[in-house]
Amino acid sequence: MTAASVSTSTQEQDGGPGHGPRQPVVSFGGVSKSFGTVRAVSEVSLELFPGETVALLGPNGAGKSTALDLLLGLKNADAGEVRVFGTSPTQAIAKGRVGAMLQSGGLMEEVTVRELVALACDLHPKAYPVDQVLAAADLTDIRDRKVNKLSGGQEQRVRFAMATAGANDLIVLDEPTTGMDVTARQAFWATMRAQVEEGRTVLFATHYLEEADAIADRVLVLHRGRLIADGTAAEIKARAGARRITFDLEGGIDEQALGGLPNVVGLDVTGPTVRLRSDDADATMHAVYGLGLYPRNLEVAGLGLEQAFLAITDAATSAEEAGQR
Amino acid sequence: MTTLIRLEITRTLRNRKFMFFSVLYPAFLFLAISLSYKKSDTVGNSGLSAIAYLMVSMAAFGAMTAVLMGNAERIAREREKGWVRQLRLTALPGRGYVTAKVASAATVSLPSILVVLIIGAALKNIRMDAWQWVAIAFSTWAGSLVFAALGVAIGYLATADVARPVSMLFYFGLAILGGLWVPIYSFPQWLQDLAGYLPSRPYVALGQAIEVGNAPHAKDITVLVVYLLLFAGAAAWLYRKDTRKA
Numbered sequence: 001m002t003a004a005s006v007s008t009s010t011q012e013q014d015g016g017p018g019h020g021p022r023q024p025v026v027s028f029g030g031v032s033k034s035f036g037t038v039r040a041v042s043e044v045s046l047e048l049f050p051g052e053t054v055a056l057l058g059p060n061g062a063g064k065s066t067a068l069d070l071l072l073g074l075k076n077a078d079a080g081e082v083r084v085f086g087t088s089p090t091q092a093i094a095k096g097r098v099g100a101m102l103q104s105g106g107l108m109e110e111v112t113v114r115e116l117v118a119l120a121c122d123l124h125p126k127a128y129p130v131d132q133v134l135a136a137a138d139l140t141d142i143r144d145r146k147v148n149k150l151s152g153g154q155e156q157r158v159r160f161a162m163a164t165a166g167a168n169d170l171i172v173l174d175e176p177t178t179g180m181d182v183t184a185r186q187a188f189w190a191t192m193r194a195q196v197e198e199g200r201t202v203l204f205a206t207h208y209l210e211e212a213d214a215i216a217d218r219v220l221v222l223h224r225g226r227l228i229a230d231g232t233a234a235e236i237k238a239r240a241g242a243r244r245i246t247f248d249l250e251g252g253i254d255e256q257a258l259g260g261l262p263n264v265v266g267l268d269v270t271g272p273t274v275r276l277r278s279d280d281a282d283a284t285m286h287a288v289y290g291l292g293l294y295p296r297n298l299e300v301a302g303l304g305l306e307q308a309f310l311a312i313t314d315a316a317t318s319a320e321e322a323g324q325r
Numbered sequence: 326m327t328t329l330i331r332l333e334i335t336r337t338l339r340n341r342k343f344m345f346f347s348v349l350y351p352a353f354l355f356l357a358i359s360l361s362y363k364k365s366d367t368v369g370n371s372g373l374s375a376i377a378y379l380m381v382s383m384a385a386f387g388a389m390t391a392v393l394m395g396n397a398e399r400i401a402r403e404r405e406k407g408w409v410r411q412l413r414l415t416a417l418p419g420r421g422y423v424t425a426k427v428a429s430a431a432t433v434s435l436p437s438i439l440v441v442l443i444i445g446a447a448l449k450n451i452r453m454d455a456w457q458w459v460a461i462a463f464s465t466w467a468g469s470l471v472f473a474a475l476g477v478a479i480g481y482l483a484t485a486d487v488a489r490p491v492s493m494l495f496y497f498g499l500a501i502l503g504g505l506w507v508p509i510y511s512f513p514q515w516l517q518d519l520a521g522y523l524p525s526r527p528y529v530a531l532g533q534a535i536e537v538g539n540a541p542h543a544k545d546i547t548v549l550v551v552y553l554l555l556f557a558g559a560a561a562w563l564y565r566k567d568t569r570k571a
Contacts, residue, residue, distance in 0.1 A: 072414060073413075074410060074413060074414075093414060093415070093416060094416045094418075095416070096416055098414075099414075100414045102407070102410060102411065102414070105407050105408075105410055105411035105414070106403065106406030106407030106408035106409075106410070106411060107408060107411065108332070108336075108403075108408055109336075110336045110339055110340065111332055111335070111336060115332055115335075116332075118328060119328050119329055119332055120415065122326070122327070122328035122329070123326070123328075123329070123415040123416055123417050124415065124416065125416055159411075162411065163414075
């Protein structure tokens with residue numbers, strides 16, 4: 001048994017009110033991809049539905065970029081099937097249903113910003129007017145500048161313009177705000193929200209967890225090529241043990257008794273200080289008092305997505321290593 | 326797709342250094358080599374003036390230089406920088422990319438052909454009928470598309486580091502075996518027969534047939550068309566199949 005088998009997937013069931021049977025925008029069925037002996041993506045199955053804003057999280061080397069490449073038809077899966085709008089990724093792109101912004105996507109050199117965006121519009125089957133695309137990506141002021149003379153953040157905006165040159169139904173973004181300062185990042189997500197409000201499905205990979213927490217209504221966590229969690233940010237936090245309980249105890253500490261308390265999912269003792277992670281802080285604290293203990297300096301705090309993320313990826317790593325032994 | 330073709334041509338024209346050398350290099354070579362020829366020299370027993378033969382060879386050689394040398398390396402570099410990945414996320418079909426690259430190469434080869442022909446007429450006093458000049462310029466230009474497609478295919482097979490040596494190998498190999506430097510009549514018979522099936526020999530033969538007042542041979546045209554389809558097809562296939570990270 002590995003950690004993957006306990007991943008939660010609730011989205012398919014509670015699709016929200018007012019939704020009949022929906023055709024998935026993206027579906028991965030048991031998809032695997034290896035490079036030599038390294039399994040970059042391992043038996044991933046998932047479905048994305050219209051109107052969702054989905055964050056793809058994972059530590060470096062977790063397989064995020066490979067998963068996006070498979071989704072976009074830039075790489076072919078060794079096993080399993082990738083479908084986009086019920087067709088192959090290449091066909092979906094040819095129909096103009098997918099816009100993508102890749103970290104590794106280079107730009108044509110020796111041409112101006114406007115010329116390049118005009119090219120993207122020309123190639124899109126359902127293109128918007130060039131000047132509208134330039135304005136939406138905040139490029140109007142630098143439209144006559146040469147592409148190879150742009151800053152990192154400006155280049156990202158050009159990539160964004162190319163990804164949104166036409167009426168796509170799905171937008172895929174790989175670490176879109178890398179190289180942007182805070183202001184630019186906020187402006188970027190404001191533009192992105194406008195896209196979401198038009199009913200588009202957005203999938204973005206990121207390593208800024210606060211972005212996932214603030215923007216996504218569904219979070220996928222990839223770890224060593226496996227999908228180890230799939231749910232809302234709140235669900236992911238709950239799974240990791242949503243509350244952190246800290247208190248001091250005088251006298252001896254019975255770690256075994258504390259670890260065996262109801263709803264406790266993590267325990268760390270340093271000197272007199274006890275740190276517990278619990279998915280129901282009320283029940284846990286009730287049991288602490290039930291043991292006849294008298295905790296001092298009690299603090300109960302919610303876990304951020306970042307700690308939740310670290311907790312579940314650590315758990316997955318140790319489960320996997322235990323499985324290999 | 327027309328925007329991509331126009332943009333590729335614009336980029337090439339903006340690259341002044343590349344244009345300058347591609348256009349002037351074959352012209353200089355023609356002038357330098359022709360110094361060792363006498364006006365009365367003829368090639369073998371064909372009755373063709375040696376300088377006129379050289380002019381057509383050099384026009385062809387210049388066009389090959391222009392389309393083969395720059396293109397393969399530029400494409401390999403664009404692949405490494407991820408521009409081709411970006412393009413593959415658009416609805417552009419594989420033939421669109423190859424067409425645009427061949428068109429931009431043809432933009433460079435046309436002036437390099439014309440400069441060699443103008444020098445031949447103005448400085449070397451080569452005299453032909455007007456239709457012959459036009460036909461030689463056109464057939465040499467059209468034939469250069471075969472090598473432009475080869476350049477695109479090499480750019481797809483090789484990494485940026487090896488694209489230049491690989492295209493050099495094809496370029497010199499094809500130029501020598503095709504009799505672009507040394508008249509083909511000085512080759513042993515078996516090599517002459519083999520050369521007929523390489524793209525470079527039929528390529529110069531187009532212009533040389535026109536020079537002596539004939540139409541280009543059907544066999545030469547067929548060989549070139551087959552190579553054009555082969556190279557362009559391979560390039561388009563490689564564009565779509567390029568699933569390496571590159």
